[in-house]
Amino acid sequence: MGESEEVPKDFIKLKSEKLSVDEVSELVISPYCGAVSLFIGTTRNNFEGKKVIHLEYEAYTSMAESEIKKICRDVRQKWPSVKHIAVHHRLGVVPITEASVIIAVSSPHRAESLEAVMYCINTLKASVPIWKKEIYEDEYSWKENKECFWANSEK
Amino acid sequence: MGESEEVPKDFIKLKSEKLSVDEVSELVISPYCGAVSLFIGTTRNNFEGKKVIHLEYEAYTSMAESEIKKICRDVRQKWPSVKHIAVHHRLGVVPITEASVIIAVSSPHRAESLEAVMYCINTLKASVPIWKKEIYEDEYSWKENKECFWANSEK
Amino acid sequence: TAALRQVSVLYFARSAELAGLRSEALWVPRQVTARQLWEEIVKAHPRLAVIRDQVVFAVRQEYVLLGDQLLVLQPGDEVAIIPPISGG
Amino acid sequence: TAALRQVSVLYFARSAELAGLRSEALWVPRQVTARQLWEEIVKAHPRLAVIRDQVVFAVRQEYVLLGDQLLVLQPGDEVAIIPPISGG
Numbered sequence: 472m473g474e475s476e477e478v479p480k481d482f483i484k485l486k487s488e489k490l491s492v493d494e495v496s497e498l499v500i501s502p503y504c505g506a507v508s509l510f511i512g513t514t515r516n517n518f519e520g521k522k523v524i525h526l527e528y529e530a531y532t533s534m535a536e537s538e539i540k541k542i543c544r545d546v547r548q549k550w551p552s553v554k555h556i557a558v559h560h561r562l563g564v565v566p567i568t569e570a571s572v573i574i575a576v577s578s579p580h581r582a583e584s585l586e587a588v589m590y591c592i593n594t595l596k597a598s599v600p601i602w603k604k605e606i607y608e609d610e611y612s613w614k615e616n617k618e619c620f621w622a623n624s625e626k
Numbered sequence: 627m628g629e630s631e632e633v634p635k636d637f638i639k640l641k642s643e644k645l646s647v648d649e650v651s652e653l654v655i656s657p658y659c660g661a662v663s664l665f666i667g668t669t670r671n672n673f674e675g676k677k678v679i680h681l682e683y684e685a686y687t688s689m690a691e692s693e694i695k696k697i698c699r700d701v702r703q704k705w706p707s708v709k710h711i712a713v714h715h716r717l718g719v720v721p722i723t724e725a726s727v728i729i730a731v732s733s734p735h736r737a738e739s740l741e742a743v744m745y746c747i748n749t750l751k752a753s754v755p756i757w758k759k760e761i762y763e764d765e766y767s768w769k770e771n772k773e774c775f776w777a778n779s780e781k
Numbered sequence: 782t783a784a785l786r787q788v789s790v791l792y793f794a795r796s797a798e799l800a801g802l803r804s805e806a807l808w809v810p811r812q813v814t815a816r817q818l819w820e821e822i823v824k825a826h827p828r829l830a831v832i833r834d835q836v837v838f839a840v841r842q843e844y845v846l847l848g849d850q851l852l853v854l855q856p857g858d859e860v861a862i863i864p865p866i867s868g869g
Numbered sequence: 870t871a872a873l874r875q876v877s878v879l880y881f882a883r884s885a886e887l888a889g890l891r892s893e894a895l896w897v898p899r900q901v902t903a904r905q906l907w908e909e910i911v912k913a914h915p916r917l918a919v920i921r922d923q924v925v926f927a928v929r930q931e932y933v934l935l936g937d938q939l940l941v942l943q944p945g946d947e948v949a950i951i952p953p954i955s956g957g
Contacts, residue, residue, distance in 0.1 A: 512957050528956070529881060529882060530956070531879065531881055531927065531930075531949055531951070534927055534930040560956060571957065572956070572957050592957060596954075596956060596957040597954075598932075598954075599954065600881065600927065600949070600951055600954055601954060601955070601956025602881060602882035602952065602954060602955050602956070603955040603956065604882070613882055613883045613952065613955065614955035615953035615954075615955055616953070616954055616955050616956070619953045619954050619955070621923060621925050621934075621951075622923065622953035623922070623923050623953070
């Protein structure tokens with residue numbers, strides 16, 4: 472009954488439908504693991520005092536998937552005990568309080584999955600070609616992650 | 627539209643029914659927050675080569691709830707931007723792969739909720755009076771968290 | 782001839798198995814050290830002696846080590862025997 | 870008289886708004902520096918000039934800065950204009 476009996480899997484999905492926390496957590500749960508850590512990015516209702524109506528995401532889908540696969544590979548090098556990794560990112564319109572991204576990682580013990588989730592979201596923000604437009608009442612703005620090294624330095 | 631419009635809340639529950647990741651994450655989601663971090667403790671199928679049939683949890687319920695409230699208070703001191711905190715712990719029989727504990731924390735930005743979740747589960751293991759019995763095929767064992775300072779030092 | 786108080790003693794996990802019960806009312810001195818209280822309880826349930834080095838008390842739901850500090854007990858106070866915890 | 874190759878240029882987010890389209894086929898030199906390729910693209914879509922200091926390329930889905938390194942392009946290669954990302 473070795474840990475090798477269950478092959479580690481990566482579950483990567485970009486989709487326009489509402490994301491499900493239950494679905495993503497079920498993907499990574501494993502009888503060989505005692506820990507699942509998750510991160511959910513949700514839509515805030517305000518930015519610097521401006522009321523946010525909703526967000527719109529677009530992606531360079533094929534490259535985004537391959538960049539997320541790279542993140543998964545890095546996670547497995549850094550934390551070899553990690554079992555399953557799931558990264559679901561929503562595209563198109565995302566209403567306030569709904570999830571734009573859900574990341575879940577399972578591992579036998581908790582430290583690895585917690586650290587891996589933190590690494591995944593930090594690295595996703597720095598390297599995965601996805602863009603967010605914030606729609607206010609009478610204007611909009613393309614956002615720039617502070618983790619993106621080629622973003623305008625003044626931001 | 628200040629952040630004060632939504633009062634921070636603690637949701638603490640010990641219960642014998644199956645825990646729901648969706649339910650716990652919905653409790654903490656807030657329009658003022660961009661981040662929800664979760665930790666799920668699940669039941670492993672093996673311990674040192676022995677096959678685990680299921681787990682059984684019991685608690686000193688009233689004190690467990692008050693110790694969890696203390697953890698929530700500490701979290702709010704350490705990370706003042708944290709909005710809502712939910713801690714659900716299951717009691718009684720917990721089958722393999724089902725959740726024994728789910729912790730969720732929301733915050734405007736992600737670092738706080740990730741760090742707070744890690745603090746919550748680490749501190750829960752060290753201070754909340756809950757006990758786990760691991761049932762094997764023909765024996766059982768009371769577990770001891772390594773975080774519990776009065777546990778037998780040889781363990 | 783110390784004044785006696787009736788307190789509620791709670792047993793959990795392995796201590797409940799060893800004591801053979803989950804709670805009982807016990808008469809104990811109003812002023813007693815934690816260590817003395819433990820000895821009183823072991824007198825009533827000798828099988829508890831084996832976990833002596835692996836338990837703490839919770840008195841009125843606050844942790845207390847089995848040391849020489851004095852407990853001042855009120856009638857009805859809860860004293861719980863707390864074996865090593867394993868929640869999470 | 871450099872050999873020309875037809876590549877597929879993709880525009881995203883603000884660069885798609887400025888260029889007014891999401892993709893097109895462009896004839897570009899087979900050997901060209903990233904910076905020269907950017908200038909070619911700006912010639913076709915002058916409004917892109919404003920984001921010059923805030924974009925990188927992805928060539929065959931790998932990031933490339935707008936510097937002096939030589940790109941060797943094959944017919945059909947994907948070259949994407951990547952404004953600052955904001956996923957998550």
